[in-house]
Amino acid sequence: MTDATPARSADAAPTRTPRPRRTRPATLERREEILRAAMRVFGSKGYHQGSLAEVAEQVGITHAGVLHHFGSKDRLLTEVLEFRDRVDVEHLEGQHIPGGLDLFRHLVKTAAINAERPGIVQAYTVLTGEAVTDGHPASAWVTERFTGLRADIAGALREVIEERRAAGDTDTDYELTDAALDLAASTIIGAMDGLQIQWLLDPEAVDLAESTAFAIEAILASTLAGARRPRPLD
Amino acid sequence: MTDATPARSADAAPTRTPRPRRTRPATLERREEILRAAMRVFGSKGYHQGSLAEVAEQVGITHAGVLHHFGSKDRLLTEVLEFRDRVDVEHLEGQHIPGGLDLFRHLVKTAAINAERPGIVQAYTVLTGEAVTDGHPASAWVTERFTGLRADIAGALREVIEERRAAGDTDTDYELTDAALDLAASTIIGAMDGLQIQWLLDPEAVDLAESTAFAIEAILASTLAGARRPRPLD
DNA sequence: TTTCTCTTACTGACGAGTAAGTAATGTGTG
DNA sequence: CACACATTACTTACTCGTCAGTAAGAGAAA
Numbered sequence A, B: 001m002t003d004a005t006p007a008r009s010a011d012a013a014p015t016r017t018p019r020p021r022r023t024r025p026a027t028l029e030r031r032e033e034i035l036r037a038a039m040r041v042f043g044s045k046g047y048h049q050g051s052l053a054e055v056a057e058q059v060g061i062t063h064a065g066v067l068h069h070f071g072s073k074d075r076l077l078t079e080v081l082e083f084r085d086r087v088d089v090e091h092l093e094g095q096h097i098p099g100g101l102d103l104f105r106h107l108v109k110t111a112a113i114n115a116e117r118p119g120i121v122q123a124y125t126v127l128t129g130e131a132v133t134d135g136h137p138a139s140a141w142v143t144e145r146f147t148g149l150r151a152d153i154a155g156a157l158r159e160v161i162e163e164r165r166a167a168g169d170t171d172t173d174y175e176l177t178d179a180a181l182d183l184a185a186s187t188i189i190g191a192m193d194g195l196q197i198q199w200l201l202d203p204e205a206v207d208l209a210e211s212t213a214f215a216i217e218a219i220l221a222s223t224l225a226g227a228r229r230p231r232p233l234d
Numbered sequence C: 001t002t003t004c005t006c007t008t009a010c011t012g013a014c015g016a017g018t019a020a021g022t023a024a025t026g027t028g029t030g
Numbered sequence D: 001c002a003c004a005c006a007t008t009a010c011t012t013a014c015t016c017g018t019c020a021g022t023a024a025g026a027g028a029a030a
Helices: A025-045 A052-058 A061-070 A073-092 A101-114 A118-131 A139-166 A177-203 A207-230 B023-044 B054-058 B063-070 B073-092 B101-114 B118-130 B138-168 B177-203 B207-229
Strands: none
Touching: A025 A052, A025 A073, A025 A118, A025 B101, A052 A061, A052 A073, A052 B177, A061 A073, A061 A118, A101 A139, A101 A177, A101 A207, A118 A139, A118 A177, A118 B118, A118 B177, A139 A177, A139 B177, A177 A207, A177 B138, A177 B177, A177 B207, A207 B138, A207 B177, A207 B207, B023 B054, B023 B063, B023 B073, B023 B118, B054 B073, B063 B073, B101 B138, B101 B177, B118 B177, B138 B177, B138 B207, B177 B207
16 A cells, blocks of 8 residues: 655655745735635625626635635634634724724724725624524524623723722712623623614614613613612612 | 306305304414514514524424415515514503603613613614615504604603693693604614613623613603703804 | 635535425315 | 215425535646
């Protein structure tokens, strides 16, 4: 039984360099094109309903060409998600990631910008919704994304409250638990996501920017008011 | 060009009655079984990813049997949605649909109940998320559902405010526009839906009942406080 | 001449819908 | 009441389409 694979290390001439070539710049661009196309397709049709053929067509190749670059549909999806993360971060490059009240202003501004690009919002919403199905390849990513967002927002909340305390605001001297901050953070994220769904389905009926701003202000006010705020349901 | 279809009305013996037989009770039960199975399947896998074969298997027949009853997968989905509507209404039978503050208490209680039945929540969330994809058969249903919910909640809000005015609460004598009520209504619905997503993905991280209650109280308080509430972002 | 990019061509699987047939369950007629 | 025959509730066995993934090779680049 002879080895069918060519002998590599054993007696290859030492003159032979291992020859790494790797990615040309044109190829990297190609891959980004594919990622962008995939984002459009998965965003409008969902992951399961979107096909590799459709992604391929948008960049003028065949579906096998896409598989050459990404190996499988699952891997394509995860690379799309990582790519989005990278792009989002680059977008903030130069500017620091805002904290404190600025984070909330940033969220409101983002909603206003998103109201002009339904495609992005749809992509995010579809993938997030799909991720709660059993065994979906994006569910880990979405879950971690939520975890990160909650931490960021809870942190910003803490900053705001501590700032006010430092300024001698006696309205804020209640117990400040992590749980309460997380609660507010989840609620803000939830409201933003839920409003996006309604807006996508019926843009006439919901003003994305305005309702997002309202939600954040309401939750912020309630959180800052702490335990002493009258609870309307009691 | 002769008519290939047998002459029906022209000279058929008047003795022939059209013979309607229709559905036996056992059949109706069978169809309900199928609808319940379909809800489970579409709820856990989504509409596109869930197959007729899987639905059929759960009631012990073949996928062709399902098609015999419902004609097509699309029709099955719409009948599932109509069935859910019917069941939900029956569930409230006897009790009046609550209005005013009771509606909000009802929403909070529903969230607490839902925290014990992730299947239902998942079904609702998956279908809603999928509905924002292009040309999805459930999008009309979901859109109308949101429209109805917004109207109900906005109406309840109006009731609450008018009650307080009647009681002489001067805190509520600001302009009361429909737009403001709809805004609050969308936000409450959005928060509930968004929190469900996070809870499904990470039940440890989010307390569905508590966060929903918090969201509703915060938005309610903000709305009742009207225009005079300090706006933290300004 | 090796490596990379991509195509053509194929496989295997799965899924919705159709067609034809079968067994059971009624229903109208004599 | 009995018989004939509609109608129902399915099954089996397809068709047709789609889609992910594979294999082999061609042309270009390095």
